[in-house]
Amino acid sequence: MNRVLHDFPGGLKLPTGKELSDRLPSLLHPLPERLYLPLHQHVGHPAMPCVRVGDKVRKGQLIAGAREYVSVPVHASTSGRILTIGDYPVPHPAEFKAPCIVIEADGLDEWHDIEPSPDYAATDPADLQRVIHHCGIVGLGGAGFPTHVKLGEGFENAVELLIINGVECEPYITCDDRLIQEKADYIIAGARMIAHAVQARQCVIAIEDDMPEARQALVTALDGDDIELVAVPTRYPAGGEKQLIRTLTGRDVPVGGLPIDIGIVIQNVATAAAVYRAVTRGEPLISRYVTITGAIENPRNLQVLLGTPVRDCVEKCGHRSFSESRIILGGPMMGMQVNHPYIPIVKTTNCVLIQQRESLPPELPCIKCGRCSEVCPAGLMPQRLYHAALRDDFGQAVDRHLFECIECGLCAYVCPSRIPLVRYFRYAKTQINNKERQLQTAQDLRERFLAKQQRDRQDARSSPSAPEAAQDDKRAYLKEAISRSRSRRERIRHQHDPDEKPGDD
Amino acid sequence: MTEAPAFSPPYLHAGANVPAIMREVALALVPGVIVYFFCFGWGVVLQCLLCMSYALAVEALLLRLLGKDVRLFLGDGSAAVTGLLFALCISPFTPWWTSLFGIAFALVCGKHLYGGLGRNPFNPAMVGYVFVLLSYPAETNRWPGPEIPNLAEYISIILRGEGSAIDAFSGASALNEMKSRLGDMQIVSEILTAPGFGHLAGRVTEWINLAFAAGGIYLILRGVIRWHIPAAVLAGMFISSAFLATLDSELHASPGFHLLAGGTMLGSFFIATDPVTSPETKNGCLLYGFLIGLLALLIRRYGAYPDGIAFAVLIANAAAPLLTRLTLPRLPGEVR
Numbered sequence: 001m002n003r004v005l006h007d008f009p010g011g012l013k014l015p016t017g018k019e020l021s022d023r024l025p026s027l028l029h030p031l032p033e034r035l036y037l038p039l040h041q042h043v044g045h046p047a048m049p050c051v052r053v054g055d056k057v058r059k060g061q062l063i064a065g066a067r068e069y070v071s072v073p074v075h076a077s078t079s080g081r082i083l084t085i086g087d088y089p090v091p092h093p094a095e096f097k098a099p100c101i102v103i104e105a106d107g108l109d110e111w112h113d114i115e116p117s118p119d120y121a122a123t124d125p126a127d128l129q130r131v132i133h134h135c136g137i138v139g140l141g142g143a144g145f146p147t148h149v150k151l152g153e154g155f156e157n158a159v160e161l162l163i164i165n166g167v168e169c170e171p172y173i174t175c176d177d178r179l180i181q182e183k184a185d186y187i188i189a190g191a192r193m194i195a196h197a198v199q200a201r202q203c204v205i206a207i208e209d210d211m212p213e214a215r216q217a218l219v220t221a222l223d224g225d226d227i228e229l230v231a232v233p234t235r236y237p238a239g240g241e242k243q244l245i246r247t248l249t250g251r252d253v254p255v256g257g258l259p260i261d262i263g264i265v266i267q268n269v270a271t272a273a274a275v276y277r278a279v280t281r282g283e284p285l286i287s288r289y290v291t292i293t294g295a296i297e298n299p300r301n302l303q304v305l306l307g308t309p310v311r312d313c314v315e316k317c318g319h320r321s322f323s324e325s326r327i328i329l330g331g332p333m334m335g336m337q338v339n340h341p342y343i344p345i346v347k348t349t350n351c352v353l354i355q356q357r358e359s360l361p362p363e364l365p366c367i368k369c370g371r372c373s374e375v376c377p378a379g380l381m382p383q384r385l386y387h388a389a390l391r392d393d394f395g396q397a398v399d400r401h402l403f404e405c406i407e408c409g410l411c412a413y414v415c416p417s418r419i420p421l422v423r424y425f426r427y428a429k430t431q432i433n434n435k436e437r438q439l440q441t442a443q444d445l446r447e448r449f450l451a452k453q454q455r456d457r458q459d460a461r462s463s464p465s466a467p468e469a470a471q472d473d474k475r476a477y478l479k480e481a482i483s484r485s486r487s488r489r490e491r492i493r494h495q496h497d498p499d500e501k502p503g504d505d
Numbered sequence: 506m507t508e509a510p511a512f513s514p515p516y517l518h519a520g521a522n523v524p525a526i527m528r529e530v531a532l533a534l535v536p537g538v539i540v541y542f543f544c545f546g547w548g549v550v551l552q553c554l555l556c557m558s559y560a561l562a563v564e565a566l567l568l569r570l571l572g573k574d575v576r577l578f579l580g581d582g583s584a585a586v587t588g589l590l591f592a593l594c595i596s597p598f599t600p601w602w603t604s605l606f607g608i609a610f611a612l613v614c615g616k617h618l619y620g621g622l623g624r625n626p627f628n629p630a631m632v633g634y635v636f637v638l639l640s641y642p643a644e645t646n647r648w649p650g651p652e653i654p655n656l657a658e659y660i661s662i663i664l665r666g667e668g669s670a671i672d673a674f675s676g677a678s679a680l681n682e683m684k685s686r687l688g689d690m691q692i693v694s695e696i697l698t699a700p701g702f703g704h705l706a707g708r709v710t711e712w713i714n715l716a717f718a719a720g721g722i723y724l725i726l727r728g729v730i731r732w733h734i735p736a737a738v739l740a741g742m743f744i745s746s747a748f749l750a751t752l753d754s755e756l757h758a759s760p761g762f763h764l765l766a767g768g769t770m771l772g773s774f775f776i777a778t779d780p781v782t783s784p785e786t787k788n789g790c791l792l793y794g795f796l797i798g799l800l801a802l803l804i805r806r807y808g809a810y811p812d813g814i815a816f817a818v819l820i821a822n823a824a825a826p827l828l829t830r831l832t833l834p835r836l837p838g839e840v841r
Contacts, residue, residue: 009837014517093513171517242838252838326516333515355516362577364523365623369780370731371521379836381785401836409515416521417623423513 003204003230006250008243010377011235012410014171014333016210021293022174026182026301029316035077035103035307036344037063038090042138043145044070049101055082060284061112063101069477072136072146075284076103077305079110089340091329091349093426100344103307114282120193125155128197128279135278136285136347141165141176141239141268142330144348147275149477150267153260154198156478160263162200163248164191164272166207166214167232167239170331173351175289176269178301180207180214183273184221190272191227193279198265203227205269206244210234236333237408241266243377255404256485270350290345292317294354295325304345310352311341319354328353333409364417372411372421378404382411382421389428394435397428405429527582529729530775531589533720537771540716541593544709546653548597551663553589555601559608560588567617583622587611590630593771594815595637595645597659598675600666603644607637627822628782631815638815646811650676650701650709679707680767680811683758692755697762705759706766714770721774730778733790738773739764741798749806763802772801772814782822788832789825797821 040046047064057063057076064074083104087097117123117131133148154162164187168176180187187205195203207214209231218229232238232247242253245264253259259266270288277283286306290313293299297318304313310327319325328335329349345352372382380401388397405425412421542549564584568575591607611633619625637645644666654662654674662670677685679701686696696702703711724730742763749757763769768776777783777797784793797817804813 246837255836255839257838328514328516330514332517335514335516337514337516353516361518361522362574364577364581365621367523367526367583367623367781368783368785369526370785373785379834381833383785401839404836407514413515413517414519414521416523416526418518418522420513422515426513 003228003248004250005230005232005247008238008246008377009379010375010410011237011243012375012414013234014236014413016234017172017293017332018174018177018210020172020299021291021301022177024300026175026178026289026303027316029302029304029308029313031078031105031107031109031305032308032312033105034083034309035080035105035305036088036100036309036342037074037077037103037307038088038098038100038344038346039064039074040090040098041074041144041306041346041348042072043143044068044072044149046099047071047074049085049099051082051085051101053082053084056080057082057103058110058112060114060286062284063103066133066136070146070149072133072138072148073284074101075136075286076112077286077307078103078105079108079112080105089338089343091336091338091343091346093336095339114284116282117279120196120279123196125197125199128193129155131279131282132197132275135274135283137271137274137278138285138347139268140270140274140288140347140350142334142348142350144346147267147271150260150265151194151197153258153478154200154265157260158263159198159200159260159265160202161249161265162191162195162198162203163244163264163266164194164203164205164269165239165241165244165266166205166211166269167244168211169208169234169236169239170333170351171236172293172353173291173331174293175291175301175350177211177214178291179270179273179289180211181217184214184217186273186276187269188218188221188223188227189280190274190276193275194265194267194272195226200265204230204248206230206232206248208232208234208238236410237377237406240377240406240408242406255401258485285347288345288347288349290349291351292354293351294328295356296354306346307344309342309344310338310349313345313352314341314354324357325354326357328355333413334407361418363419366417366419369416371414371416375410375414377408377410378406380405382425385428386419386421386424389424392431394428394432398432402428402432524580524582526729527586529724529727530586531582533724533729534589534593534717534775536720537713537717538593540713544713545597545649546659547656548649548654548659548663549592551659552592552595552597552599552604555663556592556595556604556608557585557588559605560584560591560612563609563612567612571617571621573621578622581622584612587616587630587633590771590776591633594630594634594768596648598647598649598662598671599637599645601663602666603637603641606640607633609633610636623781625781626825627819628776628779631776631818631822635815635819638810646681647671647675648678648681649674650678676701678767678811679710679762680805682707683762683766684805684811687756693758694755705761706763710767711765714765717770717774721770724774724778730774730780731787731790733787734778734783734794735773737791737794738777738798738801739769741795742769742773742802743798745799745802749802757806763805767805767812768814769801772818773797776814777818777821782825784825784828784832786829786832786834788834789828792828792832793821793825796824 045068048067049064051063058079061076062073063076066073080103083102085101088100090098129148129151137147138144166176166180191203237243251262254261274285289301290304291301292313327338329338331351366383385400385402407422409422565575565579568578611629615629615632616625725732743760746760746763750759784790800817801813804816
């Protein structure tokens with residue numbers, strides 16, 4: 001079946017730089033001496049350590065568990081001894097230190113006892129989701145959202161379409177391309193497992209039309225007509241969730257909503273491969289493909305154990321001069337610059353890009369040329385958001401749909417005044433979220449206080465009511481998430497524009 | 506906004522910059538300037554050089570007084586382009602002090618009082634031009650022809666501003682002629698046979714307009730400006746003049762005359778398209794352009810001044826923020 005492809009707004013063909021690293025097969029990165037495993041490599045709550053300093057661990061052993069629903073466990077990437085548990089630099093835009101478990105490798109790389117799940121097709125989808133959760137799998141495309149949560153939300157709703165996203169649209173990154181070429185069968189099997197876990201009616205694997213080898217690999221490995229293979233036109237950011245959904249289905253995710261609101265679940269190809277390993281072998285997520293590229297001697301893809309310092313990886317590819325270059329984790333459009341070379345590769349690290357250091361060009365005022373609006377894939381008008389952020393006018397920024405911005409960086413890429421627009425937008429988002437959190441805390445405290453008053457009053461009447469049974473963690477989360485996303489925009493609007501009349505839109 | 510990390514993504518850039526845009530605009534003006542020079546002589550070149558130097562000097566002084574980075578902002582090229590556009594609006598006879606006043610007014614009251622580059626609601630060149638047009642009508646509204654002064658004569662006219670010397674060389678522009686003769690109860694077909702007229706409009710202005718249009722099309726092809734505004738200005742002028750001409754073609758000049766007379770092409774491709782002072786949405790630009798075309802024609806036909814482009818642009822500038830708000834696009838997936 002030939003799918004009719006649709007167009008998304010904005011976007012731009014970028015110089016890809018992919019030829020640097022997409023020719024050579026990936027290499028297994030050698031075992032590093034020490035591994036730094038952050039407890040928080042995903043969206044949600046950090047994991048809680050369940051080992052002690054000095055403990056012996058084996059490869060794949062659980063070392064930090066997930067206590068909350070929106071959290072995933074962390075596993076030992078190799079066998080060895082727990083050296084310390086403490087704060088170390090982690091990949092974060094603000095460059096702070098966060099709790100990590102440091103493992104001293106013993107060089108044996110001995111596996112913990114892992115057990116495969118029986119025939120997945122006969123397994124209950126909820127059990128399959130549990131396996132995925134226990135194996136610590138998160139979205140490997142870069143965002144790091146816990147996979148089981150997405151799948152759980154999917155299973156609760158009717159999933160029309162599962163999209164396996166191999167549209168690696170950002171320049172320089174080729175890890176998904178290489179993964180597809182080398183592990184096409186894993187991806188296809190993993191896609192079927194995810195499709196089973198969410199009971200999806202259709203499944204599409206999407207790649208870009210400039211990935212002929214990957215396409216060939218998938219065509220060869222595909223042994224059924226349950227999965228459709230689609231090559232979408234190469235244009236950044238074609239691999240963005242909303243952009244890809246638009247391209248494949250012509251439908252738009254509602255503003256402020258999620259793909260599941262229109263019956264779609266979307267997962268990265270690497271996630272599918274990780275699901276395959278987790279289900280068929282019981283292997284937790286302990287390694288991933290990482291593209292090491294840019295101004296470096298031997299750019300290529302490496303299969304890296306999580307927790308390996310970035311420095312080890314780039315030195316393996318012939319990088320020496322750390323003083324004259326900067327290290328970017330992720331691609332050149334959406335990645336983050338890190339200054340500490342011992343920062344570890346984590347679950348969301350898809351690329352390490354080395355760039356020559358150059359001085360920042362001067363920022364001129366906005367001349368409203370409108371180029372940013374032309375390229376914005378979310379259909380926003382970045383210059384108007386920028387002016388709102390510049391004035392700290394956050395109500396205006398939210399009204400102008402700041403939270404629809406996916407930070408793809410195209411606006412800043414084309415800006416002739418060299419305004420770092422994404423930085424302004426992140427700043428505004430952080431400020432708004434902080435204010436909202438403060439308001440939420442105040443409200444929580446107030447509710448607590450009122451509840452206490454109520455209890456005291458009831459105590460006085462000497463008939464304590466039985467505490468309500470604690471709700472199922474997962475259901476509570478889902479309910480909360482839905483109500484949060486619905487009320488968020490409304491609330492912020494009123495918070496910032498107190499004089500505006502309600503319902504005045 | 507407070508502190509943020511020095512570098513933020515993206516770590517790539519397409520390479521576009523404001524000085525390059527301004528250079529493209531200046532380059533696109535060259536064909537028009539050359540034809541203008543052939544038609545009106547050295548005065549054109551002198552005015553261009555004079556006004557650009559004024560603009561750079563005044564801008565540098567203002568930046569210094571305001572404590573801004575003189576090299577950075579002078580280098581953005583916007584002041585030079587303002588000077589150049591101003592020079593192409595005024596008559597080549599304009600005395601040196603008149604253009605100095607115009608430029609100073611443009612940059613002080615049209616630009617820096619609002620906060621400088623990117624913040625001015627009105628097109629600075631038009632602010633300056635309208636200022637001299639209203640304040641010194643005798644100095645700015647006399648056009649050379651049919652006899653053209655030579656370089657020395659131009660220098661003496663510009664330096665001394667002697668009325669008698671100007672009288673010796675000046676004729677009436679096509680728009681002036683059309684306006685005054687229609688006022689004298691003549692009819693269009695009769696007026697067009699007068700010596701100053703060519704195929705459609707003024708004998709020389711129609712070629713100047715075509716040359717500016719060519720430069721404007723170059724800017725569109727290079728992606729410096731979008732087609733919406735010039736197309737809408739021309740459409741607005743065409744439709745409204747065609748409407749009048751169908752009512753009575755002997756009382757109202759043809760659309761062809763209006764499109765190629767006065768500052769139509771310079772205004773629609775180079776002045777109305779100033780991104781700072783035009784609406785931010787495509788539909789807004791279409792409305793804005795149409796408004797300019799319509800107003801310019803009404804001012805030409807019924808106003809006190811022969812050409813109306815400058816006034817029309819300033820009025821439409823004032824409407825631009827409103828036009829933006831009225832035409833904000835809907836987001837994909839947005840329910841209203």
